[in-house]
Amino acid sequence: MRGFVQGVVEGYIFFLLFAGLLFFSLTRQGTKSKKKARAVLSLTIFSAIIWADYYLVYTSRLPDSMAFIVPAAFLVIAVVFRRTILPFQGRCQNCGRRLSITEFLSCDEHLCAACYEEKHPEARKIPQEERIRRENEERKKAWIGWKPDREFVIAFAFDRQGNVLLIDHVDMPKQPGKYSGVIGEIKSQENRSVAAARTLKRDTGLTCDEPDYMGRLNFVMPDMDIRFHVYIARNFSGELKGRPQKKPVWMPLKRLKYNQMSVDYPLWLPRMLKGQHLEYYAKCNTEGKIYEDILDLDIEI
Numbered sequence: 665m666r667g668f669v670q671g672v673v674e675g676y677i678f679f680l681l682f683a684g685l686l687f688f689s690l691t692r693q694g695t696k697s698k699k700k701a702r703a704v705l706s707l708t709i710f711s712a713i714i715w716a717d718y719y720l721v722y723t724s725r726l727p728d729s730m731a732f733i734v735p736a737a738f739l740v741i742a743v744v745f746r747r748t749i750l751p752f753q754g755r756c757q758n759c760g761r762r763l764s765i766t767e768f769l770s771c772d773e774h775l776c777a778a779c780y781e782e783k784h785p786e787a788r789k790i791p792q793e794e795r796i797r798r799e800n801e802e803r804k805k806a807w808i809g810w811k812p813d814r815e816f817v818i819a820f821a822f823d824r825q826g827n828v829l830l831i832d833h834v835d836m837p838k839q840p841g842k843y844s845g846v847i848g849e850i851k852s853q854e855n856r857s858v859a860a861a862r863t864l865k866r867d868t869g870l871t872c873d874e875p876d877y878m879g880r881l882n883f884v885m886p887d888m889d890i891r892f893h894v895y896i897a898r899n900f901s902g903e904l905k906g907r908p909q910k911k912p913v914w915m916p917l918k919r920l921k922y923n924q925m926s927v928d929y930p931l932w933l934p935r936m937l938k939g940q941h942l943e944y945y946a947k948c949n950t951e952g953k954i955y956e957d958i959l960d961l962d963i964e965i
Contacts, residue, residue: 676715683708690770696780699751699772706749710738758783800958807945807958812882812891817860818845821870821897822937828920829868829904832911842924843915845894860895868912869905872897877965878936881928884947894936931959941965 683704690701717734720726742749751772755762758779767776775783821829830843848863850856860875875895883890906912915921917937922930932944941964946957 676711679711680708683711686769693770697770697772699748700769703749703751710742714738796959797962800960803958804945804960807882810882810884810889812889814888815850815856815891815893816847817850817856817863817895818847818881818892819860819864819875819895819897820845820933820937821864821868821872821900822917823898823914826917827914828917828933828937829870829912829914830920831867831906832913834909834911838924840924840926843913843921844925844929846912847892850893856893857895860893861897864895864897864900865902867906867910869902870897870900871902872900874899878940879932879942879944879963879965881932881944882946885952886948886950894932896936927954928957931957935961 687701687704687708690697690704714735717726717730721728721731752768753763753774754768755774756767756776756779757774759776761776763771763774763776771780773780773783823829829846831846833842833844836842846863846867848859848866850859857875857877861872864875865871875897878894878896881892881894883892904912917934920929920933925933928944928946932942935942940961943960943963944957945960946954949955
């Protein structure tokens with residue numbers, strides 16, 4: 665008996681560590697496991713009293729009989745108040761499936777994960793993209809009825825080796841805006857696709873009769889509201905040429921110099937180059953800096 669008492673006294677620290685971690689885990693789940701967290705705390709307190717009893721027996725301050733009496737007293741208490749002290753069941757109360765260790769320890773209602781989600785749909789974890797989509801839908805309501813003052817096209821050539829054709833604004837220092845796509849304003853009554861092909865030809869010398877329409881960029885500015893229609897030319901011909909202040913340069917998609925482009929480019933450009941259609945909304949301050957934006961990936965072209 666002495667050996668058993670000694671083992672309990674020396675090994676109690678490991679039980680205490682396990683109980684502490686379990687209690688912390690259950691409290692993080694909130695009301696879902698409130699009763700079981702309370703039960704773990706009660707059992708930890710009872711075990712601490714039993715440990716103190718065993719320690720006193722081990723050090724001969726109490727008679728050996730106390731090693732039986734105190735645990736027996738707590739066993740009686742546990743049986744009488746079992747629904748409070750031991751609120752654990754091995755099977756789901758809804759479907760009868762055997763609960764996993766996590767389900768057994770965590771859910772006060774004794775439900776498996778599937779039954780718990782069915783009963784509490786509000787507790788279901790929403791994937792990050794779905795959460796962002798819902799937030800965007802709410803924020804997009806402020807854009808209902810919005811119309812741009814002027815419309816432009818932005819065109820990019822993208823070859824089969826994964827290189828993107830950008831315009832290097834030669835006179836601009838290395839700062840956001842130095843590199844961009846080919847930009848041109850849509851003429852009155854002009855088809856957007858025609859405007860994109862015309863602008864690409866004018867600034868790069870490349871010909872593409874049917875560039876792919878990938879989406880829209882909408883900007884609210886203090887003095888003017890602007891919309892850009894983005895096109896990607898994947899099949900093109902001709903000899904590359906440019907202008908002294910606007911030099912066309914090829915860059916690998918994996919090594920684009922985003923720090924020298926407008927701050928919105930990393931959000932939409934790589935997605936569009938990979939074939940995703942989208943719409944981007946942004947509000948700018950008097951300095952031209954974006955202070956609020958929305959990236960809508962659900963757009964249908």
